[in-house]
Amino acid sequence: MSLITTPNFYKTGKRYFRDFSPNDDFYEMLIDTHRDLSDEQSNMVNAKLILLLANHIGDMDVLAEALAAAREDL
């Protein structure tokens, strides 16, 4: 398996009539998670989030790809 970089957000059982909806649903969840946090708290949330998601993915090849993609173009 390699890193998925095409749109991939969905919710089981939910019907979308517009292509943009699942993407926007996720983005809103993400921003809401940070609501009313200080910058420092937000950094901590982000770090924990990466660790949680990384463990969920597990596959070290996929993670290496994601880590490299994130470092590009800084």
Add this chain to the structure above:
Amino acid sequence: MLKTYSYPKFDFRLPTGAGGTKVPRYPAVVVGAGPVGMAAAIDLAQQGVPVVILDDDDTVSVGSRGVCYAKRALEVLDRLGVGDAVVEKGVSWNVGRTFFQQEEVYNFNLKPNADQKRPGMINLQQYYLEEYEIDRLKAFDNVELCWKNKVVGVEPEDDKVVVKVQTPDGFYTLETDWLIVADGARSPIRSMLHLDIDGKIFMDRFLIADVVMEAEFPPERWFWFDPPFHPGQSVLLHRQSDKCWRIDFQLGWQADPEEEKKPENVIPRIKAMLGDDRPFELEWVSVYTFQCRRMNEFRHGRVFFVGDCAHQVSPFGARGANSGIQDTDNLIWKLKLVMDGKAPPSLLDTYSAERTWGADENLMNSTRSTDFITPKSKTSLTFRNATLGLARKHAFARALVNSGRLSVPCFYNESSLNTPDRDAFSGDMVPGAPMDDASITVAGEDGWLLDHVGNKFIALVYAPDEAPSGAAELAGLPIPVTTIAVVPAGAKAPQGMVAFEDVRGTFAKTYDAKPGSTWLLRPDQHVTARWRSFDAAAIRAALARATCNA
């Protein structure tokens, strides 16, 4: 005074019967001759209801406001007989491009399915839309458009609404069976009735400039995040009619609107953006802020709120007038059935239920766009810029870029008026769906599906092998249902039936049609029920449900 447009001035008049000793009584009064109030009035007049429109002003919308009118609003305007004028004068477009700093990171096409009559969007200055609606209203002799009539009092009663009006000649009182309020975002009538509207104000300011110039840019929507010519902020460019370009510059909350509006401050911004010495003239400049909010209920007894007075959204996505026109599309057929005694007043509550649902979707989408475009915290900004950075290379990130999801109609898929599916269908044309258009041929003439449906209930039957039994009885009901066949290219309808020939197969594909499949369509071009076979009893039941007669 604008260079490309001169505002008409309309004469003051009283509605017939007003101003004397007797209090006149009308079946329907509309307050506000904006794009939404006039759409309501045209729809009523088309259905034969005499209508009085009261407006406190004597001209069309002043300055640069609404620009983009979406496909669904154009389809409603087609039904109202205004679509052609608007589309001819407007600039049609489907493609939007989004730039981050120097580069294009994302583009979209609003009309991937090209077999539809109307473009995804047109751009047109709001005063033209209003002018064409006024022209259309002149075609009816049951319409009285009364300028310089300001509503100053509204008293709802059980069987009527009493309205007090101020004019240059003094005050008068009228009574109406039904009052349609389309008095705009500040809505004096909402205040008169002590009704709340809840939501939030966005802490940002935008500069609007209408610029007349020769430019070869294609008719597309161009949106910049953090461009070199306006660092740290966003900019939006639209081509309108008359070589008049509309530019929106995000300024930030700290900006001083009075300073920003001065030509000596605006002109350098535009020069920096154009990046060359091309000549241009400033047509209009203003600074706006915006709110996202809606009323809890759009119906209050005999009083209906439509358009901006009922809901206000951020301009990203062009949902203001577009959704207001959809309000009237939803309301008027229901009101007419209730006026005629063919449906109970509870049908009118479904106007509020369906359109508050639509307003919530519009508010959600425009709030999300606003949050992406104007991030409220350092973290939001970091995510935003990370998304834009990844978007150069990765498709998933392009799909997250939100430079304004443009106005599309909502699906009333949870409306109580729908008959839930009992048969299996694929595709999006579910009960509650706004109908997708398709090219068809009718009696040898090329046309469009949406030009041939609407204003009444219709049962469409796909490729019937014989005239469906019970169709004649459906046509004779108090609320008649007209049965029409849709046939594949080259096929014929059974004897005596009107047929829409699905010349390109678009209908069959979008509606997942199989021989015998049947759809019940509402007067506002929404699907309300569908089956795999024609069943007159089921259609009657669905009709009763769609009109609160069940």
